Amino acid sequence: MTDRSFLPRKRTVFLVLYLVFALVPIYWMVVMSFKTNQGILAEFSLFPREFTLDNYRLILSDPSWYMGYVNSLIYVCMNMVMAIAVALPAAYAFSRYSFLGDKHVFFWLLTNRMTPPAVFLLPFFQLYTTLGLMDTHWAVALAHLLFNVPLAVWILEGFMSGIPREIDETAYIDGYSFPRFFLTIFLPLIKSGVGVAAFFCFMFSWVELLLARTLTSVDAKPIVAIMTRTVSASGMDWATLAAAGTLTIVPGAIVIWFVRHYIAKGFAMGRV
Amino acid sequence: MSTIVKPVNQKAWWLILPVILCVAFSAIIPLMTVVNYSVQDIISPDNAVFVGTEWFASIMRDEDLHAALWRQLLFSGAVLCIEIPLGVALALSMPSRSWRASAVLVIVSLSLLIPWNVVGTIWQIFGRTDIGLFGWTLARLGLDYSYVGNPVHAWLTVLLMDVWHWTPLVALLAYAGLQSIPEAYYQAASIDGASKWAVFRYIQLPKMRGVLMIAVLLRFMDSFMIYTEPFVLTGGGPGNSTPFLSQYLTQKAIGQFDMGPAAAFSLIYFLIILMFCFVLYNWMLRVGTRDSGASHD
Amino acid sequence: MARIDLQLAHSYARTVRSDADYALLPLDIVFEDGGAYALLGPSGCGKTTMLNIISGLVTPSHGSIRFDGVDRTRATPQERNIAQVFQFPVIYDTMTVGENLAFPLRNRKEPEDRIRERVGRIAEMLDLSGQLDQRAANLAADAKQKISLGRGLVRADVSAVLFDEPLTVIDPHLKWELRRKLKQIHHELGLTLIYVTHDQVEAMTFADQVLVMARGRVVQQGTPEELFERPSHTFVGHFIGSPGMNLLPVEMREDGSMWLDGQRLGRPETHQLPAGPLTLGIRPEYLHLAFGSGPDTVPATVSQVRHVGTGQLLSVRVGGHEAKAYLPADAVPPAEGAVVHLALIGPHTCYYRNEELVA
Numbered sequence: 001m002t003d004r005s006f007l008p009r010k011r012t013v014f015l016v017l018y019l020v021f022a023l024v025p026i027y028w029m030v031v032m033s034f035k036t037n038q039g040i041l042a043e044f045s046l047f048p049r050e051f052t053l054d055n056y057r058l059i060l061s062d063p064s065w066y067m068g069y070v071n072s073l074i075y076v077c078m079n080m081v082m083a084i085a086v087a088l089p090a091a092y093a094f095s096r097y098s099f100l101g102d103k104h105v106f107f108w109l110l111t112n113r114m115t116p117p118a119v120f121l122l123p124f125f126q127l128y129t130t131l132g133l134m135d136t137h138w139a140v141a142l143a144h145l146l147f148n149v150p151l152a153v154w155i156l157e158g159f160m161s162g163i164p165r166e167i168d169e170t171a172y173i174d175g176y177s178f179p180r181f182f183l184t185i186f187l188p189l190i191k192s193g194v195g196v197a198a199f200f201c202f203m204f205s206w207v208e209l210l211l212a213r214t215l216t217s218v219d220a221k222p223i224v225a226i227m228t229r230t231v232s233a234s235g236m237d238w239a240t241l242a243a244a245g246t247l248t249i250v251p252g253a254i255v256i257w258f259v260r261h262y263i264a265k266g267f268a269m270g271r272v
Numbered sequence: 273m274s275t276i277v278k279p280v281n282q283k284a285w286w287l288i289l290p291v292i293l294c295v296a297f298s299a300i301i302p303l304m305t306v307v308n309y310s311v312q313d314i315i316s317p318d319n320a321v322f323v324g325t326e327w328f329a330s331i332m333r334d335e336d337l338h339a340a341l342w343r344q345l346l347f348s349g350a351v352l353c354i355e356i357p358l359g360v361a362l363a364l365s366m367p368s369r370s371w372r373a374s375a376v377l378v379i380v381s382l383s384l385l386i387p388w389n390v391v392g393t394i395w396q397i398f399g400r401t402d403i404g405l406f407g408w409t410l411a412r413l414g415l416d417y418s419y420v421g422n423p424v425h426a427w428l429t430v431l432l433m434d435v436w437h438w439t440p441l442v443a444l445l446a447y448a449g450l451q452s453i454p455e456a457y458y459q460a461a462s463i464d465g466a467s468k469w470a471v472f473r474y475i476q477l478p479k480m481r482g483v484l485m486i487a488v489l490l491r492f493m494d495s496f497m498i499y500t501e502p503f504v505l506t507g508g509g510p511g512n513s514t515p516f517l518s519q520y521l522t523q524k525a526i527g528q529f530d531m532g533p534a535a536a537f538s539l540i541y542f543l544i545i546l547m548f549c550f551v552l553y554n555w556m557l558r559v560g561t562r563d564s565g566a567s568h569d
Numbered sequence: 570m571a572r573i574d575l576q577l578a579h580s581y582a583r584t585v586r587s588d589a590d591y592a593l594l595p596l597d598i599v600f601e602d603g604g605a606y607a608l609l610g611p612s613g614c615g616k617t618t619m620l621n622i623i624s625g626l627v628t629p630s631h632g633s634i635r636f637d638g639v640d641r642t643r644a645t646p647q648e649r650n651i652a653q654v655f656q657f658p659v660i661y662d663t664m665t666v667g668e669n670l671a672f673p674l675r676n677r678k679e680p681e682d683r684i685r686e687r688v689g690r691i692a693e694m695l696d697l698s699g700q701l702d703q704r705a706a707n708l709a710a711d712a713k714q715k716i717s718l719g720r721g722l723v724r725a726d727v728s729a730v731l732f733d734e735p736l737t738v739i740d741p742h743l744k745w746e747l748r749r750k751l752k753q754i755h756h757e758l759g760l761t762l763i764y765v766t767h768d769q770v771e772a773m774t775f776a777d778q779v780l781v782m783a784r785g786r787v788v789q790q791g792t793p794e795e796l797f798e799r800p801s802h803t804f805v806g807h808f809i810g811s812p813g814m815n816l817l818p819v820e821m822r823e824d825g826s827m828w829l830d831g832q833r834l835g836r837p838e839t840h841q842l843p844a845g846p847l848t849l850g851i852r853p854e855y856l857h858l859a860f861g862s863g864p865d866t867v868p869a870t871v872s873q874v875r876h877v878g879t880g881q882l883l884s885v886r887v888g889g890h891e892a893k894a895y896l897p898a899d900a901v902p903p904a905e906g907a908v909v910h911l912a913l914i915g916p917h918t919c920y921y922r923n924e925e926l927v928a
Contacts (some may be wrong), residue, residue, distance in 0.1 A: 015376070029394045146295060155483075203384050224389075236393075
C-alpha cells in the first residue's frame with residue numbers, strides 16, 4: 001500500500017511524546033483516586049503510599065452515586081440519537097441544495113453555541129417547569145440539543161460536501177430510491193463524519209454541568225452534578241472526586257471504541 | 273464538488289425543519305427573555321423599571337472591561353495558535369489502521385471526557401508545588417511558580433490546561449477529515465512524483481479545510497467563554513485579578529444579584545463572540561475560495 | 570511507451586491452498602509497445618488487480634513484471650513512469666488546470682519553458698487550452714477526467730497509460746466524446762494504453778486487443794473481431810455481444826451428424842469434432858431463418874418479437890431451449906407462436922466441449 005507516512009521516525013516520536021503529555025494528568029487523577037484525602041494533601045508521591053479502594057467502594061455501592069452514571073448515560077444517549085437523526089437530513093439539505101436563506105440559517109445554527117449556557121438557565125428552568133418536564137431525562141436531552149444539533153449539522157455538512165454530486169446522480173440513474181441510496185451508499189462514504197459527530201454529541205452532553213444540574217433534582221440527577229457534592233463546607237473530598245472522575249471516563253472510552261471503525265480509515269471511494 | 277452551482281430547491285426547507293424546531297425551541301424563547309431583562313431595572317420581582325440602554329452604555333464605558341477583553345482575546349489567540357497546528361500534527365501522526373489506531377484514538381480522547389470541574393480540580397493539585405507533579409517539577413527546576421499568587425502564572429497554567437484538555441478536539445476532527453480522503457488521491461500523487469510536503473499542501477490540507485473551520489470556530493468560541501476550568505483552578509483569580517472575561521462579567525453582574533445588568537452583559541458577550549466568529553467564518557471561506565474554488569455555499 | 574511483460578500470479582491470502590485463493594491465477598501476458606488493450610470482465614474477475622500490479626500500486630505475490638525487459642516488480646509507480654486515470658476524477662483542487670497539468674513536470678524539476686510548451690501541447694490535444702487559468706475544482710466531471718489524463722500524458726516518456734473504468738461518473742452523452750478523444754490520442758502519441766472496464770461496448774470500441782477475464786484468469790485475448798467471431802470459451806461467447814451467443818447442448822454422433830434433443834441438425838463441415846455431448850454456439854446475428862424445412866434445419870416456435878434499435882430480436886424455443894435471432898429492421902417478422910426453421914449449422918457456428926472451443 002502507498003506509504004504516506006510523514007517523516008515516519010519523527011512522527012512516532014512526536015506521537016509518543018504527545019501520548020505521554022496526554023496521559024500524565026490522567027495518571028495523576030487515577031493515582032489520587034487510590035489515595036485517601038490525607039494522603040493526597042500530605043505529600044508529593046508518584047504512587048499511593050497507602051493504596052485504598054475505599055473511594056471506588058463508596059461510589060459503586062451507594063446508589064445516590066452510581067445512579068448518577070446511569071442517569072447521565074440515559075439522557076446522553078437519547079440526546080446523541082436525536083441530534084444525529086435530526087442533523088442528517090438538514091446537513092444533506094445544506095450540502096446539496098441552495099434555498100432561500102440557507103447561508104443565514106446555517107450560520108445562525110452555530111450562534112446558538114456562542115452564549116455561555118448560564119444565559120439560558122432561568123428561561124429553561126421556567127420553560128421546563130411549565131412543561132412539567134423538570135427532573136426528567138427528557139428535559140436534559142432536549143436542552144442539550146441546543147448546542148449539539150448545530151455542531152452535528154456543521155460537521156456532517158462538511159463531510160457530505162466532500163462527496164461529489166456525481167455519486168448521487170449515478171445512483172439515481174441506476175434506479176436507487178432515495179432512502180436506499182442514503183443508507184447503503186451515502187452514509188458509508190461519510191462514516192468518518194458520522195462517527196466524529198456522534199462522539200462529540202456524546203462528549204459535550206456528557207460533560208455539561210450547568211443545564212444538567214439546573215433541570216434535575218433527584219430522579220435524573222447526572223453524575224456531573226453529583227460530583228459537586230465533594231465540595232462542601234468541610235473541605236474538598238479530593239479522593240472521591242478523583243475516583244468519580246476516573247469512572248467518568250469509562251463510558252466515553254467505550255463510545256470511542258465503538259465508533260472507531262467509523263472514524264478511522266474512512267470508506268475509500270469504491271465501485272458505485 | 274464538480275458542479276458549480278447547487279440546484280435551487282425550496283422544498284429543502286422540509287429537511288431542515290426538524291433542526292430549526294429543536295434549536296428554536298431551545299433558543300429563541302430564552303433569548304427573548306434575556307433581551308427582555310437586559311433593558312429593565314429589576315428592583316424586585318414585582319417592580320421592574322424600563323431603563324432602555326442604560327446598562328449597555330455603562331458597560332461600554334467600563335475601562336476594566338476593555339482590559340479584560342484584550343486579555344481574553346490574547347488568550348483565545350494563543351489557544352488557536354497552539355491547538356490548531358498541534359492538533360493537525362497529531363492527526364497526521366496517528367495511525368489509521370489496526371489495533372494501534374483504536375488504542376491511540378481512545379487515549380487521545382480521554383481528556384475530552386472528563387467533566388470540566390474535575391479537569392480544574394486535577395490541575396489544581398497537579399500544579400501545587402508541594403503535592404502536585406507539575407508544580408513540584410517546576411519548583412525542582414528552580415522556577416518560582418505559583419498559579420495561586422501570580423496572575424501571569426495562573427493565565428499560563430490555564431492555557432496549558434486548555435491545550436491539554438482541548439487539542440484532542442482539533443485532532444479528532446482533523447483525523448476524521450484525513451481518513452475521508454480516498455486512497456486514489458495518494459496514489460495519483462505518488463504517480464505524479466509529489467513529495468510528502470506537496471501531498472500535505474495540495475491534498476491533505478485542502479481536504480481538511482471544512483473540519484479545520486469547524487475546529488477554529490469551536491475553539492475560539494469555547495476559549496472565549498471559558499469559565500469552569502479557570503474558576504475551579506484559581507477560585508476566582510489570584511487575589512483580585514480576573515484574567516478571564518467570563519469571570520469578570522460574572523463577578524460584576526451576578527455577584528451583585530442584578531438581573532438587568534447581568535442580562536445586558538450576556539448580550540454584549542454574545543455579540544462580541546458573534547462578531548468575531550462571523551469575521552473568522554467569512555475570512556476562512558474567502559481564503560478557501562481563493563485557493564480551492566469550491567465553497568460549500 | 571513500453572512493452573510490458575507479465576509472468577505472475579497474485580494472491581491476497583497469506584498461504585495459497587487452492588485456486589480459489591488466487592486473485593490472479595498464474596499468467597503470462599505481453600502488452601506490446603504502443604498497443605491499445607482492454608481488460609474486460611465482470612466485477613471480481615481480477616482486472617483491477619492486474620491494473621494495479623501493472624501500475625505498481627500492488628506487488629504481485631508470485632512472479633515478475635518487466636518494462637522493456639527491465640524487471641520492475643518492486644518498483645514504485647513513479648519509477649515505472651506510468652500514468653493512471655481513476656474511476657472518479659482525481660485533481661488538485663487548489664490549482665488551476667494549467668498548474669495541474671504542470672505538476673508532474675514541476676516535481677521532476679524540468680525547466681519552465683519546457684513545461685509551458687508541453688502543457689500547451691497536451692491541453693490543445695485535450696481541448697483544454699481555453700481553460701488553463703481556470704480553477705480545476707470548478708469544472709465538470711468530464712473536464713476533470715481530461716485533466717487527470719493530461720497529467721499522465723504530459724510526461725513525454727510515460728511508459729503506459731492505465732485506465733480504471735474512467736467513464737463511470739461521466740454523463741452518458743459525453744462518454745462517446747471522451748472515447749473518441751482517447752482513440753485520437755492513441756493515434757497521435759502511440760502510447761501503450763491499458764483500459765479496464767466491465768462495459769463491452771467501451772472495450773470493443775477502444776481497444777485493438779481485448780482481454781476477457783473471469784475469476785482470476787484471462788479467458789481469451791484477441792481483437793474485437795476474433796472475440797466476436799470465434800470466442801474460445803463459452804464465457805466469452807456469452808459475455809460479448811448483446812445479447813450474447815446462443816448456447817445449445819447438442820450431441821455429436823459417430824456417423825458425423827449432430828442432434829439436438831432428438832432432432833437432426835445436419836452434418837457439420839469440420840471433421841475434428843469428437844463424438845459425444847458438445848455445446849453449439851451461434852450468435853443471434855448469424856442465426857438465420859430458413860425459408861422452409863429441410864435436411865439441415867430444425868423447427869422452432871417463436872415466443873417473442875421485439876424491436877430493438879437497429880433491428881428486431883426474435884426469441885424462439887427450439888427443442889426445449891431458448892434462442893435468440895436478429896432480423897433486419899425492415900424484414901417482416903413471423904407472428905408469435907408461429908413455427909420457423911433455423912439453420913443452426915453454418916460457417917459462423919462454434920462448437921465447444923467442456924466450455925472450450927474445439928472447432
